[in-house]
Amino acid sequence: MSVEEELRVRSENACELCAATDGLVVHGVTPDPDGSAEKSVLICETCQAQVSGVIDLDVHHWRCLTESAWSQVPAVQVMAWRMLKRLSAESWAVDLLDMLYLQDDILAWARQDAGDENIAEDVVRHLDSNGAVLTSGDTVTLIKDLNVKGAGFTAKRGTAVRNISLVPDNAAHIEGRINGQQIVILTEFVKK
Numbered sequence: 001m002s003v004e005e006e007l008r009v010r011s012e013n014a015c016e017l018c019a020a021t022d023g024l025v026v027h028g029v030t031p032d033p034d035g036s037a038e039k040s041v042l043i044c045e046t047c048q049a050q051v052s053g054v055i056d057l058d059v060h061h062w063r064c065l066t067e068s069a070w071s072q073v074p075a076v077q078v079m080a081w082r083m084l085k086r087l088s089a090e091s092w093a094v095d096l097l098d099m100l101y102l103q104d105d106i107l108a109w110a111r112q113d114a115g116d117e118n119i120a121e122d123v124v125r126h127l128d129s130n131g132a133v134l135t136s137g138d139t140v141t142l143i144k145d146l147n148v149k150g151a152g153f154t155a156k157r158g159t160a161v162r163n164i165s166l167v168p169d170n171a172a173h174i175e176g177r178i179n180g181q182q183i184v185i186l187t188e189f190v191k192k
Contacts, residue, residue, distance in 0.1 A: 008024070010073065018046070026042060041076055143189055
């Protein structure tokens with residue numbers, strides 16, 4: 001029996017993360033995916049694209065983890081834990097992560113993904129009001145009027161802020177230039 005056949009039997013022909021039944025692919029769980037069913041999960045193309053970073057995370061799609069995080073399959077537990085860590089800006093994800101219990105060896109496996117910097121616990125991630133990851137140099141748009149203290153003007157909703165910079169130790173703050181003035185902006189008031 002091939003690995004894909006084993007995974008289809010184990011998952012009952014559904015994505016092991018979101019339970020979708022279309023476009024299922026075998027995904028090796030890093031590090032050291034050896035091609036075995038024990039180190040792989042069967043996931044849909046939507047989950048695959050978001051896990052791999054091909055498309056941005058859709059926060060609402062990952063609410064499926066409230067079910068799949070409780071799987072008895074170690075590889076699924078690892079993937080669920082990693083995705084919850086990436087979604088740590090969402091209160092529901094933090095709550096679920098706090099409730100989740102993984103055995104020590106499975107937790108160590110989940111933390112070993114050296115190839116994904118977003119999973120490291122000490123990485124500060126800046127997210128806009130919609131949960132999209134912000135990076136230095138991005139252009140963002142204000143989603144509400146902001147009074148700029150000390151500058152004597154109001155930055156209007158819809159104003160584009162180009163070439164932002166991230167405040168390294170505070171995920172809630174970015175810096176940008178509006179009306180020639182360099183200001184600190186809360187990430188909750190911008191969208192990418």
